[in-house]
Amino acid sequence: MVKPLYDRVLIRPIDEEVEKSGIIIPDTAKERPQKGEVVEVGEGRISDDGKVIPLKVKKGDKVLFSKYAGTEIEIDNEEYLIMRESEILAIIE
Secondary structure: OOOOOOOEEEEEEOOOOEOOOOOEOOHHHOOOOOEEEEEEEOOOEEOOOOOEEOOOOOOOOEEEEOOOOOEEEEEOOEEEEEEEHHHEEEEEO
């Protein structure tokens, strides 16, 4: 597995194929997922005085992120995103 460094987070995108209305969206019309599950987190952001500030997100959190956030990577034929914690918009509860 990949262990992100510092304030970076590894996210598995959640691909929702059926809308709430029950309409199935074809692959060609889909946009990049904006929801995901946190798989791994770095140890935290380093402040100007050298202290480690822990991340607010943790493994297993469901999160929202902007459409073009992060960098796509592939691990064992599965798509992931790696991004800074600051690119995460919200934690879904």
